[in-house]
Amino acid sequence: MASGTAINPIEQFELSRWVPIHVFGRDFSFTNASFYMLLSVALISFVMIVGSRQRALVPGRLQGMAEMAHDFVADMLQSTTGKEGMRFFPFVFCLFMFILFANVISLVPYTFSVTAQIIITVIMSLTVFFLVIIFGIAKNGVHFFKLFVPPGVPIYILPLVVAIEIISFFSRPVSHSVRLFANMLAGHITLQVFGAFVLLLLGGGFWAAIAPLPFVMTLAMLALELLVAFLQAYVFAMLTCMYLNDALHPGH
Amino acid sequence: MATETTSEVHHEGGHEAFPPFDAQHYPSQIFWFVVAFAILYVLMSRIALPRVGEIKKKRSDTIANELDQAQKLQAQADAAGAAYEKTLADAKARAQSVAQDMHAKLAAETASKRHELEADLNQRLAAAEAQIKDTKEKAMSNVGTIARDAAAAIVQHLTGRPADVNAIARAQSEGGGRS
Structure with a gap:
């Protein structure tokens, strides 16, 4: 962050082409986003790989982390979708870990915040969305559309409910992607604004005395983030x- | 920072978009996301997750195995304990019966010995009594003879002639009867 000049909280989301790559007139440049x-x-x-390399019966720290991540996602998936959902385990695991690591x-x-790029969260949520539709129809056929017809609804309000x-x-997919994007974006902007405020106060002569206040605030925000x-x-x-559970069990 | 390049592009494009909504980077973003996610997916689903699953399975197998073994050993220990208790009880019972037998035997032996001794003593007592009686009788008969002799001597002394033996015997028997 360039001190002295005005601090722009949006600047942190800008991409920079580290290695320009253009194929068929399209821009596939290797950017800071690609790097992160x-x-x-x-x-x-x-x-995950180095952690599980030793296959120890009593896990060390790294293996403990790998197993904890594995169990966390496996439990989450199994409790929501049941045994049949476990075929999506690698996919859900990759999504969770990718988002978690990018966020942290x-x-x-x-x-650079990869998950504060809406295109990234949109691709992820659309992948889930189409996976649900394609798998749901492939597995359940027409039954999949029961998803839109909740059972036990009186016939006269059924069209409205459907x-x-x-x-x-x-x-x-909109709420799915925007939730993540907006949270990360807002968090980073807030952090940057408070951080910039510290610099602003420090450069303001007499006002430097209260500069620690926004600094403490920045720390608290970091914990929250x-x-x-x-x-x-x-x-x-x-x-x-x-959503995957809907594809597996559209009846309820 | 290296952001100048994009800023320049923005200015060339004639608009200053909010960076996340700037569509000019979308192809690159999508491409690199797909590459990164595909690498991650392959590494996780082919290597990492099966390995972690294998570790967990091995661990649960080991635990189940060892619990099983512990249960088996526990059962063995219980059986051994029961066998020990049984042996102990048997031994105690046997010891008690042996003691009882011994006691009875000794009691019987003592009783028989006592009986023998008593019988012996009784016999000897009877013999002694008989002897006493015999001796007494003998002594009594001797007394008669002495009395007769004494009487005869007295009579001879007094009369100066030998005494009539028959008369003395008669007097003796009469006197004896009176006394």
């Missing part, structure tokens, strides 16, 4: 599990 995506993947792989890495100053169900189904980072990864994975 691959960094997340590398760190997850380190924890982005809290380190001067890094309309609402359909609208809510198609708005899922750490919680949000985990919580949003959990919420995204949990909603994925619930």
Whole structure:
């Protein structure tokens, strides 16, 4: 962050092309976002692969982390979708870990927040959305559309209920993606604004005396953002599990 | 920072978009996300997750195995304990019966010995009594003879002639009857 010049809280979300790549007139440049995506993947792989390498009966720290992550996602998926849902375990696990690691890495100053890019969260939520539709129809056929017809609804308000169900189904990817995106975006902007406020006060002569106040606030916000980072990864994975459950058991 | 490049592009494009909504980077973002996620998916589903699953299975197997073994050993220990208790009870019972037998035997032996001794003593008592009686009788008969002799001597002394033996015997028997 350039001190002295005006501090722009939006600047942190800008992409920069580190290695420009253009194929067929399209821009596939390797950017800072690409780097942090691959960094997340590398760190997850380190924890999971190196952690499970020794196959110890009594786990060490790294293996404990790997097992904890495995169990956390497995329990979440199994409790929502039952045994049949476990075929999606690697997918849900990757989603959860990718979001969690991207979120946490982005809290380190001067890094980049991958999950504050709406295109990334939209791709993830659309993948879940189409996975639910394709798998749901492939597995249940026409039965899948029972999802829009809740049982035990009187016939005269059924059209209204079905309309609402359909609208809510198609708005899922929107809320699914925007929730994560907005949380990360807002958190990072808040952090940046409070951080900038500290600098502003320090440069303001007499006002430097109260500069510690926003600094303490920044620390508190950082703790909150750490919680949000985990919580949003959990919420995204949990909603994925619930949507997958609809594909597996559309009857209820 | 290296953000100048994009800023320039923005200015060239003639609009200053909010970076996350800037569509010019979408192809690159999508492409690299797909690459990163595909690598992650392959690494997790092929290597990491099966390995962790294997570790968990091995652990639960080991625990189940060891619990099983512990149960078996416990059963063995219980059986051994029961056998020990039984042996102890048997031994106690046997010891008691042996003691009882011994006691009875000794009691019987003592009783028989006492009977023998008593019989012996009685016999000897009877013999002694008989002897006493015999001796007494003999002594009594001797007394008669002495009395007769004494009487005869007295009579001879007094009369100066030998005494009539028959008369003395008669007097003796009369006197004896009176006394």
